[in-house]
Amino acid sequence: MKKRGIVAVAAAWMALMLALTACSGGGSGGGDQGGGSGTTLSIMWWGPDERHEATKKALDIYSQQNPGVKFKPEYMAWEAYWQKLPTLAASKTITDVLQMDAAYIQEYVSRGQLEDLSDIDLTGIVDPKVIDNLKIGGKLYGIPLSQNAQGMAYNKAELEQYGIPLPHKDWTYDEYFQWARDAKAKLPEGKYPIGDTTTWDFYNYYQTSMGKPPIMADGGKTFTLDKELFMKFYGIYEEFRKEGIVPPAEKAAAFLENDPQADPMASGTVMTRGATTGSVSALEQLMPGKVGVVNMPTGPAGGGWAQSTIFLSVSANSKNKEEAKKFVKWFITDKEAGKALGLTRGIPINPEIYAELEPTLEAKDKLGKEIYDQSVDKALPFYSPAAGFSEWVDTYKKEMDAVTFGQQSIEDAFEKIDKLGKELAAKAGG
Structure with a gap:
């Protein structure tokens, strides 16, 4: 009786462990199934403290909406960012998701460091002309975040x-x-x-x-x-x-x-x-x-x-490409994230997000829109x-x-x- 009891307990324990393993996902995929359980996306960006705090809030929102997805964020000032990124590129350890600037994107594309994001459907979110202007060799390597x-x-x-x-x-x-x-x-x-x-x-x-x-x-x-x-x-x-x-x-x-x-x-x-x-x-x-x-x-x-000058890109060496792609599209479409991010990266590329923000904007925020409005016709x-x-x-x-x-x-x-x-x-x- 004791032997059969021990075997039964062992079997039950094994079944429990298998169930927990199945729940944890244990991999980097699953971006379309409950947010890819067990995935940790590394992400880096530059900017002032205001942008850092807003972005961290947005990451928290994504993790709440996609249980199991966590982030490993790095953020710094502009000069420190562009000093660090070449080192990561040389060792092929660029983060899964990275902020990219129009001044440097062609350089990293030419090195084969960025993933082609042309398969992300931006219909109704980004003006097709904007997308065409941003393509390099007919491919899209960065999701535009704002009109700057x-x-x-x-x-x-x-x-x-x-x-x-x-x-x-x-x-x-x-x-x-x-x-x-x-x-x-x-x-x-x-x-x-x-x-x-x-x-x-x-x-x-x-x-x-x-x-x-x-x-x-x-x-x-x-x-x-x-x-x-x-x-x-x-x-x-x-x-x-x-x-x-x-x-x-x-x-x-x-x-x-x-x-x-x-x-x-x-x-x-x-x-x-x-x-x-x-x-x-x-x-x-x-x-x-x-x-x-x-x-x-x-x-x-x-x-x-x-025009758009700041993007989210995905590393060509990422092991979490599908989750990363899902995230970068979410970043410019989710209204809750849009409220958290505000104008910390310029006027949101998605007009629906800006329409949500406009009634609540402070004077300091409306100055950014004024620069764009004054500049666009002669740009x-x-x-x-x-x-x-x-x-x-x-x-x-x-x-x-x-x-x-x-x-x-x-x-x-x-x-x-x-x-x-x-x-x-x-x-x-x-």
């Missing part, structure tokens, strides 16, 4: 205090530069109407606005740095440095955007700075009620950009650096920084930047 735009923010309160006319929609570059000259005459010592510029993208806005090709096209095979426009653009800034219209190089080097003391505009030092749909709310929080927005200066061809395409041009982007800033410090001429900087760009384009073409 590049514009400018300005210190409305101080400009009004000093009797300076506010920037207006669709101002031209000539008007922008003249506005800076006129504003400087009314500002006290130690305050500047505009900041200096040493990054390639802000010059590229100028070159393309004048009807010239983007600096990089055809995946980096075509390189066009217009010397005449380059010399004119930076010649104006050189004049501005001499006349104190932009801050001295030493002061500009210490600026740190969105830092209460070191942000060029929030500190009260510079009256304007670049801002995007997704970033302007952080500035408004630093100086509530004082921020105005306007689109980028324009030329004959237009100016600035307004040019978003031009990202081509794959393999990371060295060129860094070199561009280094050489133009040297110009601002008076260590070399604009022409010398042009020759170095142009030479490297042509070498990289030839390499890409070869």
